[in-house]
Amino acid sequence: MAAEGPGLKMAAAPLEKMAATEKRRTSPAAAGGDPSRPAVAANGVPGGHSAACFLLEAGVTDMVRAAFLKVLEARPEEPVPFLAAYFEKLAQSSAEADEADAGDLPRQLQLRLDRATWALGLAHHSHRTAFDNNVGMAYDCLGTAGKRKKPGVNGKVYSELLRRLCREMGLPEEVAQSLLRKLLCREHEAVSFDLFRYGALTCLVLLEFVAKADTLYDALGGSGGADKRVCAAVLGALEEALRPSTAALPVRYLEAGCTLGPDRLALAMDIALAERKGGGMAMKKEEFLRRAASVFLSKVKAVN
Known part of the structure; x- marks a missing residue:
């Protein structure tokens, strides 16, 4: 093995000096400090804990x-x-929960409804695993509201959540009521x-x-x-x-996709235009949306 050159020895000296200085600085007795006080690490964490320990104990990890x-x-x-929106909502929810009076049950319920609505919007419903996790978060959040002896969600809270989803996401009133x-x-x-x-998913799919x-x-x-x-x-x-x-289910998806494909739709519209006489009447957007929603709602199973 080659012998160490003078350059390596000169570079090692400052490092050893820095290490010795850091050791003295973090020592509880350094500079006349009180030996009974816990040591402070170089990162400022009491007790000589590492940064990873601090983050873990503080819940940051x-x-x-x-x-x-x-x-x-x-x-x-x-x-x-x-x-950014995720952490902002966490901070906002925590601050509002601290400010709200523990005895103010309506206010506590509104905060939980806010958090449940937010959780349901974190991931698109097509991401099934993520959506199911978020539904579980919303369900658990609403299930702890109030001072009921048994945890869980009742019909009143469930209904209020669905109304809020429809209202905040701009579903037409007539469609929402249906x-x-x-x-x-x-x-x-x-x-x-x-x-x-089932209720939350149906609302979100209808909104889309x-x-x-x-x-x-x-x-x-x-x-x-648009022409009627x-x-x-x-x-x-x-x-x-x-x-x-x-x-079978995959075949049904293929059939539906074929029916709504560009070729089939174009053929249907061409036939409609060929049958039109004169200028034709227009259909208002509200009527078109209402009729389209009624097609969807006819396939929704009632829970009662």
Whole structure:
């Protein structure tokens, strides 16, 4: 082995000196300090704990791990804003919970409804594992509200959550009422997790369905209005796609996709335009959305 050169010895000397200085600085008796006081590490953590120990004891490790898991579950297009909103909501919920009076049950319930609504929007419902985890978070959050002896969600809380989802996400009032008549249950009834998930999922899918129908209407006619016969042809194709079938589930998906494919829709619209005489009448967007939603609602099973 080659002998150490003078350059290596000169470089090692400052390092040894720095290590000795750091050791004296962190010693409890250094500079006349009190030997009975706990040592302070170089990172400022009492008791000589490492940074990792401090983060673990403060709960930061678990909090950051949970945030990263949510990012991996949701796969947002913009992860940084997602994380910023996530931590902001955590801080806001914690501050509001501290300020709220423990005896103010209506206020406590509103805070839990806010948190449950937020949890349901963390991941798209197509990400099944992530969505189920978020539904569980919302269910557990609402199940601890109030001073009931038995934990769980009752019909009153469940119904209020569904109303809030419909209201905050802009579902038309008439459509929302038709949906809620199928999903709501009695206020005193205990709501199982499966029923809770079914109601929340149905609301979210209908909200997306109506948004897609709104975009479709704009594509058919734009702000000037869409031809009534063309709209009727598209709604007929949509109803045919959702018609019950005896085929296996994957085959049903293929059949529905084929019915709503560009070729089939274009053919239906061409036939409608060929049958039109004169200028034709326009269908208002509100009517188109209402009829499209009614096609969807006809397939929703009532909980009672």
